[in-house]
Amino acid sequence: MSSYKALAFTLQVFLLLVVRLQSSMATIPPVLCPPPPPPSQPTMYVVYSPSITAANGTVPPNATRVPVAGIQGMPFNLKQFGTVFVIDDNITATPDPTTVIGVIQGTITVTSFDGSYIQFSVTFIFNSGPYANATLVVLGATDGRLTTLTAPVVGGTNAFLYATGFVTAEILYSQGSLTLEKITIVYKIRP
Ligand SMILES: *[C@@H]1O[C@H](CO)[C@@H](O)[C@H](O)[C@H]1NC(C)=O
């Protein structure tokens, strides 16, 4: 083969490859981002939480909500602006305080001058039950004078990964420092 023929042959092969490549490219659909899956349906999960609140200078030995800071000279309680409580309340599967499935840990701060609104910044930590090993983060200010408090769910881990929604906490029983709340968690998983 002369060098001219060799060149012509190489060119032919090259063109053939280009045509093949173009035709195979034509069959590849354009790359588009898949649409996000729709959010899950709302799921409801009801738990209970007994708590023992320390206030006004008295700290019961089994207290789960203890004021750690506040305005000097004012009583430290859930109605006094500026009071910060650290909490470690049990979560129970039923109103029976022995059916413990986790804890609620974080802070509650009285954020209204008139003592009406309190800010929750807490994590629900589940160690047994259907949500074992999952955590749920609840954050928001709510009117503490109501018997049912509502606060947003802003996220979580494991079974609660990408969870958004809200919780309501209804006081079922309150006597002295002891309170029993029914907590309803309503959430969707948003991928
Ligand atoms: C603390 O005192 C306030 C009034 O200053 C009262 O409303 C509240 O119930 C008291 N809290 C406890 C746990 O005794």
Ligand SMILES: *[C@@H]1O[C@H](CO)[C@@H](O)[C@H](O)[C@H]1NC(C)=O
């Ligand atoms: C908390 O402790 C007090 C006094 O030690 C006791 O009377 C009360 O029964 C305890 N409450 C709970 C729920 O453990």
Ligand SMILES: *[C@@H]1O[C@H](CO)[C@@H](O)[C@H](O)[C@H]1NC(C)=O
């Ligand atoms: C919280 O649960 C633990 C067991 O996990 C128990 O020892 C403790 O008494 C409970 N606290 C209250 C206030 O119910």
Ligand SMILES: *[C@@H]1O[C@H](CO)[C@@H](O)[C@H](O)[C@H]1NC(C)=O
């Ligand atoms: C929770 O974690 C423990 C230990 O890491 C594991 O044995 C258990 O299977 C986990 N449970 C769930 C529901 O993921």
